Amino acid sequence: MSAAYVTKSPWVVHYDGSSCNGCDIEVLACLTPMYDVERFGIINCGNPKHADVFLVTGSVNEQNKGIVKQIYEQMPEPKVVVAVGICACSGGIFKDCYNVMGGVDQVIPVDAYVPGCAARPEAIIDAVVKGLGVLQAKRDAMVKAVDAPAEEVAEAAAEEVATEEKKAGAVPPIFTMAEIKVNTMDFLKK
Amino acid sequence: MAKRTIVPFGPQHPVLPEPIHLDLVLEDETVVEAIPSIGYIHRGLEKLCEIKDFEQMVYVVERICGICSFGHGWGACASMEGALGVEVPERAEYLRTILHELGRVHSHLLWLGLMADGFGFESLFNHCWRIRETVLDLFEKNTGGRVVFSICKPGGMRKDISNENLQEMVRILNGLKAEIKEITDVFIEDSSVKNRMTGVGVLTKEEAMELCAVGPTVRGSGVRQDIRLTGDHGVYKELGFEPCVEEAGDCMARTVVRIREIFQSIELIEKAVEMIPDGPVDVKVPKKVDGEFAIRLEQPRGEAFYYAKGQGTKFLKRMRVRTPTNINIPALVKMLAGADLADVPILVLTIDPCISCTER
Ligand code: SF4
Numbered sequence: 001m002s003a004a005y006v007t008k009s010p011w012v013v014h015y016d017g018s019s020c021n022g023c024d025i026e027v028l029a030c031l032t033p034m035y036d037v038e039r040f041g042i043i044n045c046g047n048p049k050h051a052d053v054f055l056v057t058g059s060v061n062e063q064n065k066g067i068v069k070q071i072y073e074q075m076p077e078p079k080v081v082v083a084v085g086i087c088a089c090s091g092g093i094f095k096d097c098y099n100v101m102g103g104v105d106q107v108i109p110v111d112a113y114v115p116g117c118a119a120r121p122e123a124i125i126d127a128v129v130k131g132l133g134v135l136q137a138k139r140d141a142m143v144k145a146v147d148a149p150a151e152e153v154a155e156a157a158a159e160e161v162a163t164e165e166k167k168a169g170a171v172p173p174i175f176t177m178a179e180i181k182v183n184t185m186d187f188l189k190k
Numbered sequence: 191m192a193k194r195t196i197v198p199f200g201p202q203h204p205v206l207p208e209p210i211h212l213d214l215v216l217e218d219e220t221v222v223e224a225i226p227s228i229g230y231i232h233r234g235l236e237k238l239c240e241i242k243d244f245e246q247m248v249y250v251v252e253r254i255c256g257i258c259s260f261g262h263g264w265g266a267c268a269s270m271e272g273a274l275g276v277e278v279p280e281r282a283e284y285l286r287t288i289l290h291e292l293g294r295v296h297s298h299l300l301w302l303g304l305m306a307d308g309f310g311f312e313s314l315f316n317h318c319w320r321i322r323e324t325v326l327d328l329f330e331k332n333t334g335g336r337v338v339f340s341i342c343k344p345g346g347m348r349k350d351i352s353n354e355n356l357q358e359m360v361r362i363l364n365g366l367k368a369e370i371k372e373i374t375d376v377f378i379e380d381s382s383v384k385n386r387m388t389g390v391g392v393l394t395k396e397e398a399m400e401l402c403a404v405g406p407t408v409r410g411s412g413v414r415q416d417i418r419l420t421g422d423h424g425v426y427k428e429l430g431f432e433p434c435v436e437e438a439g440d441c442m443a444r445t446v447v448r449i450r451e452i453f454q455s456i457e458l459i460e461k462a463v464e465m466i467p468d469g470p471v472d473v474k475v476p477k478k479v480d481g482e483f484a485i486r487l488e489q490p491r492g493e494a495f496y497y498a499k500g501q502g503t504k505f506l507k508r509m510r511v512r513t514p515t516n517i518n519i520p521a522l523v524k525m526l527a528g529a530d531l532a533d534v535p536i537l538v539l540t541i542d543p544c545i546s547c548t549e550r
Contacts, residue, residue: 016208018231021546022256022337024207025300029326032303032319046203064209064230067201093253096241099234118256118337 009041010132013051015071017104018094019058022118023085027055035121042128048074053131054081055124056104059091065107072108078138080111080131085119092117192217199534201230206538207304208545216531224526224534226519232549236509243504244270244479249340251496254511255547256337257300260293261489263342265496265511268423270344272483273498273506276475280425282346284466287424288356289333289341291455291462295363296325297490298448298455299370301542302377305445308539309386317373324366328359346472356463363456374449378442387441391525391537394439403521404514405492406451407541410444412437417488429461441540448542451490478504489514491542513547 016024030037031044045051048071060068072081083104086092091102104110111134112127195216201209209230215223238250251266252259264286271278303318326336332351333339341348377383393403398411408415416433418426434450436443479500487494492514501507518541525537 014207015202016231016546018233018549019546020253020256020259020338021208021544022253022259025256025337028207029319029323032316032323034320034323048202058231059233061230061232063232064201067209067230071202093250094233094235094238097234097238099232117253118335120336 008052009043010052010128010135011043011045011050012053012055012128013046013048013071013075014044014055014057015068017056017058017060017064017068017088018100019085019087023057023087026118026121027057027084027124030121030124035125037125037128048072049076051075052079052135053128054079054108055084055128056081056088056110057084058087059094059100059102060104060107061099061101065101068104068107078135078142080135080138081108082112082114082124082127082131083110084114084124084127086115086117089113089115194222197531199538203535208543210538210543210545210548212526212534212538214526214531214534219531221526221529221531221534224523226523228545228549230549231546235550236511239506239509241505244498244500244506245344245504247506247509248343251509251511252338252340252342254513254550255544257297257544258293258489258491258494258547259338260289260342261487261494262511263340264290264423265485265487265494266498266509267342267344268485268487269483269496269498269509270479270506271475272485273479273481273500274344274475275481276345276473278346279470279473280467281350281469282471283425284462285347285351285471286342287426287429288351288359288459288462288466289329289339290424291458292325292328292359292363294455294490295452296322296329297542298452299325301448301490301539302374302445305536305539306377308536309383311383314373314376321366321369321373324362328362331355332359343472345475346470348472350471353463353466353468356466360460360463363459367453367456370452374452377445377449384442386533386536387445388438390441390533391529391540392438392440393521393525397524398439398521401520401524402517403492404517405489405542406444406447407492407518407521409433409435410447411439417486417493420486423485423487425462425465426458428465429458431458441536444540478502479506491515491544491547492518494547511550513544513550515541515544515548518543519548 083089088104091100094100112131114123114127197214199212201211211227213225214221248266252263254262299318299322303315306314330336333341393411395412398408418431421427434447436447480502482499484497495512497510499508522541
């Protein structure tokens, strides 16, 4: 399995979209002695800037979609997203609620889905391992891009910026208010 | 006057498994005021009763919160049974009480772990959660689920638990007592833990009553308040229940209340298993609900309220749930005023916040 080639310990950051806690405590249970993913070097780091894997539980709604997006954007490349629990996959039992937009993939790209309500720790670990395969593939792609001739990379980057700007429409602000909030919290934690 | 700064806390924060946002108004290092804002997890599940019939609604209500899911399922069933006008058999009441208390053991162990994590005692956190896994194994063996069980249904229990399994449960829990005592003694006796918790976040008896705090938060302030005393759910009257009360009103007192409740719950389970009668565990219920009913239940976090109103079809007209964390937030705001910035995480944890309950 390609995950075997990942040389650095993958760190995870966890965010609770609008889950019922069932999946959150199962994510935490993965980190504690019974399932103990720490033996593979996986730790929960709480800071998106240090994380490789983003575990999202629960569905997204108007209030939290900005936060999910922000955490995702603050994570350095390469990164993978794992949607934990049926809520995060599709909205699950709450799909028809008025304040549920659906799965996390409405807002950010998702690499691995964990079914189950609540998702079992074994399944979560399995998904993270699958995610590590994706992570390695993404890293390889990045390495290839760096090795490519400089002009090509510059061109690709310029194109990307152009599409980003087209998407954003106007000139984006340097920091949004909520970003400042998250940044302050990171600072406080240190 | 010192300059005031506003520090945002949450919604994504390492000590919070769930999102809540607080704006902390600081003067130097002291919190002058805390302004909570919620709404990150609101789903609006009460409205689902329009498209899910009352039996399906139990599954929805159970998923208000994955930590006290058994209690929520029980509350929903009990309110519907009241509206339907059915009595559940005695054995089912006993089984529900046993599983509810087992849920309390698991919930309090989980909270002790989170609290230890909150003040940076990683190994203690891991030990609490290690012990909790044994309780989850018991749940899995007897109900089939680790965190969400769906074993309650309107009219009783979906399946019986054999007497042998119940006795085994008691045996395992009794064996666990020594281990639990070993780690809970660290909370009570370790000097570094004491320094973080004694005298922090004091809530006096008067304040607790005025702010209508519930559960271990109010019992830690010396108020003898517990819905299990009313005896309108479960078999607590028969078991001779008496709540655990501590006088000091600080973080330590609330922790001690929860620690004592773990042992008390194990004792209650033991007594209930001795007294449990044989017999059926469910009764047939009508297919259509009419009438209305409200019931209160003591969840691990405090009083929860369930209300169901039928309209003569299989769909409920209204399902209403009021949960303990919602009610404890004013008490939390009161504790935060005047606290040190460094104490904010443990103060937030001390009410045992369950945000998915609060917002539903
Ligand atoms: S998938 Fe189930 S257990 Fe997980 S958050 Fe959703 S409702 Fe809760």
